[in-house]
Amino acid sequence: xxxxxxxxxxxxxxxxxxxxxxxxxxxxxxxxxxxxxxxxxxxxxxxxxxxxxxxxxxxxxxxxxxxxxxxxxxxxxxxxxxxxxxxxxxxxxxxxxxxxxxxxxxxxxxxxxxxxxxxxxxxxxxxxxxxxxxxxxxxxxxxxxxxxxxxxxxxxxxxxxxxxxxxxxxxxxxxxxxxxxxxxxxxxxxxxxxxxxxxxxxxxxxxxxxxxxxxxxxxxxxxxxxxxxxxxxxxxxxxxxxxxxxxxxxxxxxxxxxxxxxxxxxxxxxxxxxxxxxxxxxxxxxxxxxxxxxxxxxxxx
Amino acid sequence: xxxxxxxxxxxxxxxxxxxxxxxxxxxxxxxxxxxxxxxxxxxxxxxxxxxxxxxxxxxxxxxxxxxxxxxxxxxxxxxxxxxxxxxxxxxxxxxxxxxxxxxxxxxxxxxxxxxxxxxxxxxxxxxxxxxxxxxxxxxxxxxxxxxxxxxxxxxxxxxxxxxxxxxxxxxxxxxxxxxxxxxxxxxxxxxxxxxxxxxxxxxxxxxxxxxxxxxxxxxxxxxxxxxxxxxxxxxxxxxxxxxxxxxxxxxxxxxxxxxxxxxxxxxxxxxxxxxxxxxxxxxxxxxxxxxxxxxxxxxxxxxxxxxxxxxxxxxxxxxxxxxxxxxxxxxxxxxxxxxxxxxxxxxxxxxxxxxxxxxxxxxxxxxxxxxxxxxxxxxxxxxxxxxxxxxxxxxxxxxxxxxxx
Numbered sequence: 001x002x003x004x005x006x007x008x009x010x011x012x013x014x015x016x017x018x019x020x021x022x023x024x025x026x027x028x029x030x031x032x033x034x035x036x037x038x039x040x041x042x043x044x045x046x047x048x049x050x051x052x053x054x055x056x057x058x059x060x061x062x063x064x065x066x067x068x069x070x071x072x073x074x075x076x077x078x079x080x081x082x083x084x085x086x087x088x089x090x091x092x093x094x095x096x097x098x099x100x101x102x103x104x105x106x107x108x109x110x111x112x113x114x115x116x117x118x119x120x121x122x123x124x125x126x127x128x129x130x131x132x133x134x135x136x137x138x139x140x141x142x143x144x145x146x147x148x149x150x151x152x153x154x155x156x157x158x159x160x161x162x163x164x165x166x167x168x169x170x171x172x173x174x175x176x177x178x179x180x181x182x183x184x185x186x187x188x189x190x191x192x193x194x195x196x197x198x199x200x201x202x203x204x205x206x207x208x209x210x211x212x213x214x215x216x217x218x219x220x221x222x223x224x225x226x227x228x229x230x231x232x233x234x235x236x237x238x239x240x241x242x243x244x245x246x247x248x249x250x251x252x253x254x255x256x257x258x259x260x261x262x263x264x265x266x267x268x269x270x271x272x273x274x275x276x277x278x279x280x281x282x283x284x285x286x287x288x289x290x291x292x293x294x295x296x297x298x299x300x301x
Numbered sequence: 302x303x304x305x306x307x308x309x310x311x312x313x314x315x316x317x318x319x320x321x322x323x324x325x326x327x328x329x330x331x332x333x334x335x336x337x338x339x340x341x342x343x344x345x346x347x348x349x350x351x352x353x354x355x356x357x358x359x360x361x362x363x364x365x366x367x368x369x370x371x372x373x374x375x376x377x378x379x380x381x382x383x384x385x386x387x388x389x390x391x392x393x394x395x396x397x398x399x400x401x402x403x404x405x406x407x408x409x410x411x412x413x414x415x416x417x418x419x420x421x422x423x424x425x426x427x428x429x430x431x432x433x434x435x436x437x438x439x440x441x442x443x444x445x446x447x448x449x450x451x452x453x454x455x456x457x458x459x460x461x462x463x464x465x466x467x468x469x470x471x472x473x474x475x476x477x478x479x480x481x482x483x484x485x486x487x488x489x490x491x492x493x494x495x496x497x498x499x500x501x502x503x504x505x506x507x508x509x510x511x512x513x514x515x516x517x518x519x520x521x522x523x524x525x526x527x528x529x530x531x532x533x534x535x536x537x538x539x540x541x542x543x544x545x546x547x548x549x550x551x552x553x554x555x556x557x558x559x560x561x562x563x564x565x566x567x568x569x570x571x572x573x574x575x576x577x578x579x580x581x582x583x584x585x586x587x588x589x590x591x592x593x594x595x596x597x598x599x600x601x602x603x604x605x606x607x608x609x610x611x612x613x614x615x616x617x618x619x620x621x622x623x624x625x626x627x628x629x630x631x632x633x634x635x636x637x638x639x640x641x642x643x644x645x646x647x648x649x650x651x652x653x654x655x656x657x658x659x660x661x662x663x664x665x666x667x668x669x670x671x672x673x674x675x676x677x678x679x680x681x682x683x684x685x686x687x688x689x690x691x692x693x694x695x696x697x698x699x700x701x702x703x704x705x706x
Contacts, residue, residue, distance in 0.1 A: 056619060056700040077623045083699075084621020095616045095703070099314060109620045111307040156620065 001068055002029035003163060003195055004053055009062030009072075011048050011218075022048040024218035025062065030197070030211075032163065035190045035228070037206045038199045039235075040215035046199045047168055049215070053197065054087050054166045055079045067163070084109055088157025090167035090186075094149040096141040096156075103128065103137040106156045113160070127155040131185055147178025154185055165189060167198040171205065183208055206232035308626075312634040315606070316641070326602040327642035329595025330682065334646025334675045336588035339653050342665035344581030349666055351573045361537035362438060363544050364564045365389065365397060365530040365551070389527040389561065391519075396554045402534050402543040407434040409529040412518040416469065416511055418480040423469040426462075426509035428482050430518020430525075436493075438531040439507075446476050446491030449514060456517055459487040462508040463495050480511075483521045487513060540565055592678060595642065596686035603635050603690035614694055615703030628695035635687025636680055643679030647672050 011023040023045050030036055038046045051057035052064065055071065064072040071082060089095075096105045103124050110120035128134055131151040141149055150170060157165055167186065171179035179202075187208050190196050198209070206212050212232045214222035226232040316323045367389050388411075398406035412428035433451045436443065449458035459480075466475050479486050496507045519525050534543040548563045555561065607614070614627055622630075650672070654665050 051700050054619075056703065077625065080618065080621055080623040080626075083619060089619050095612075095619070097613055097616060099318065100311075108617070112617075112621045112623070112626055117307065160621070 002065075003032040003067060004028070004030040004197075005063075005065040005068075006053070007063040007065075009052060009059045009064055011045075011052060011057065012060045021218045023052065023059065026218070026220055028213070028220060028223070030195060032195050033190075033193055035187075035196045035208060035210045036198065037209035037212045037226070037232075038197065038215060039201070039203075039206070039212060040221075044215040045218040046215050048218075050166050050168050050197060050199055053164075054089060055083050056089075080112075084112055085160055086162050086164060088154075088160065088162040088165045090150070090153050090157050090165065090170045092169040092172040094141070094146075094153045094173075096149060096153060098141055100141075101137070102133065102139050102141065102144065102152050105141065106152060106159055108156065109160050124155070124159060127159050128152070130158075131155045132181075145178070146174045147181055150174060150178070150182050151185060154182065154189075158189065163195055165194055165196045167196065169199050169201065171200070171202065179205075203231055203235040206235055308630045308633045309637070311630060312637045315634060316637060322602065323638060323641075326598050326638055327595075327645060329598040330592065330639050330642025330679050331595075331646040331649060333589065333592030333595045333682075334643055334679055335649045335653060336591055337585050337678075338647065338650035338667065338671055338675045339657075339665065340585045340588050341581055341671045342650070342654060342667045343657070343663060344577050344584075345666040345668060345671070346664045348574055348577050350664065351577075352570065361534055361540045362566050363532040363534065363540065363547065364562075364566075364569065365393075365532060365547060366562045366564065367528065368560065368562060388525075389530060391525045391527075393551060393554060393561070394525070394527055394530060396550050397530055397532060397547055400532075400543065400546045400550050402536065402539050402546060403532050404535040405434045405438065405533045407432055407438045407531040407533075408515055408525075408527050409531070410515060410518050410522075411526045411528050412513065412522055413483055416465070416480060416482055418469055418478075421469065423465060423509075426465055426511060428511045428513060428518070430515040431512050432515050434533070435512065435531075438533060441496060441507075442494050443491045444494045445474050446489070448512075449490055451514065451516075455490070456514060457485070457487050458490040458514070460491040460493060460512045461489055462493050462506075462510045464506075464509040465511055466492050468509075482511070482513070485517075485521060487511075589678075592682055595679075596639070596682040599635055599638055599683060600686040600689060602638075603631060603687055604693065606634070607631060607690045607694040610694075611697060611702050611705035614697050615699060615701075615705060618697075618699040619703055624695040627697075628691045631691035631694045632684070632687050635691065636683040639679050639683025639687075640676070642683075643676040646679065647676060650675075 006026055006028045008025040008027055009023055010021065010025050013020045013022055026045075026049060028049075038049065040046050048057065052059050052072075053066075055066075055074075059072050062072075063070065066082065067086065071079070074082070083089075096102070097108070100108070103121055106128055107117075107120040107124035110123060111117075115123075125134070125137060128137055131154055133148060133151055133155065136144060136148060136152070141152070144152065150173075154165075154170075157167075165186070170186065171182055174182060183205060186196060186198065190208070198205070200206075206226055207229055209226050209232070210228055212222075212224050212226045212234070213220055214234075222234065224232070224234060394406065394408050397403065408431060410430040412430050414424070414427045416423040416426055416428060433448060436448050443460065444463075446460070448460050449455045461469075461475075463473075466473060469475075469480065470478055474492065476489050476492070478489050480489070481487070493507065515525075532543070532547065534540050544563050544565050551561050551563070552559065617627060617630075650667065654667050657663050657665050
């Protein structure tokens, strides 16, 4: 039985003419122990999907079963308890509480569980040790580097032993060295049997995933198995992140967006130019992915 | 409730981080508590003063005054002398002193308010005709000299209050000096100790009074003008019976008319207390309005805090805080603010109390119940005005709160 099961889940914002479709009848089943990378351009509904799965947001239509239980219409208190006990969140901007020490931040979910202060601090200290921040317990979040802050956030997500970790661009604000540390950590968590859902823009990171889901305009356009340790095949072939249009395309009025969609998905033959594309190297992926504009800067609050 | 201790710690922390803002918010509560506590303690002080005065005079004393006493409101008014109408007659005096069970009856007759010494005039005092039983009845000692006796040789002897000594003679001990009342010369035989006066206690201030023999006063005015009789019963336990006897006798003398009042000390005390309680309550009620203003200050600052910390609320909800836990966090903060205001208010009340005692003649009395009540009301204000912001915080949608920057 899948641990997460979405059936034709939609999320709409606004009314009438101004209605925006953030999720368009998405059906998705995720089994326990999967590491799912969710990819897609900005505004394709990745984050909304994560928020719905993480019970932070309610779907407008459709069914959502978490652990086999219908949850989208649960009372707020039950949803809060589900967030506390079965789901751990890792955000792009870390979302640590600036006024609490690292230790207290990590122990926060336990406080809401009603655990005594001594016990929860002990437990938080253990988890911090596991993510390699044993010597940063009494630091304030602003005194940590981005990578350390994200590892603290992961520690917080892990502290209740949740089945599911939802990571929304966990490396979006980190340099490549910190990214690697954070990803190795998530990978360890995955190996320990947890289910991980991760939104990312970086094709490199699909190395860690067992499954890659592509989204576009609120819908899932591709959902493929991937081999852990390798960059996902579709991405490697990559119509996705390379310079997409040529002069001829421009003249013909072909947009980059049209080219971004893999051929086999739209069942159309691509323009001849795709063959001419140079074989892409890993370095090139990286270079391209790093030129992606970052909308959020670390520390901006 | 879950996470209580954590809430307390977080509340204290967030108040500590915004010291000035918190202090200014508390100011409303502090002012409210200080004004309520000070008002009530002043009232309490006045009550104690009256009680002390009454006990000094003797709890078994019966006062007879002209004019009827009606309902309790009129009794209260009689304290200001407002309802003294008419006088008691010589006949009343004799009748009262013959009532069985009375040991001593001391008349107070009004002679004049004009006292002169050579060319010097003393206004604002009064001359009272009385008998030798007065010091005992009032429970008042003399600082210098002795009280006159009711016999012939001492017909021109007088005993004066301290202010008369100071203002008419310009010295503390003018014993043996002469002064004139209605053309008759008197010699000063004694000076009273300073009388405790409380502005609300009784009609007259004996510190600026001159006491002469009752008979002499009668001669000077050509009649008697008794405004008060003090009666001491032989047996203190029989006070009520004696008072009833006096009432009955006087009613017969007055041909059935109740145009006089017989007051036991406990009646006087009760009426004084009633009125003071009423006044204190009234002023404290006005002062309590500032507590409400303080509450609105808390409401305001908590609404600001909730808006400012929307993102924090989002994070807390994302890691599993229930609505109730968020509610309790913000409510705790509001209550801590108001409770701290209450404690500071009580400390300032103690200071105000001290200053009152140093710089004025008033003696406010702070009691535990009023301090506890003031603190309780402050906390209650925090709860009442903290609920709305806390509910706003608790009802925020998790993802909207999380996106809020």
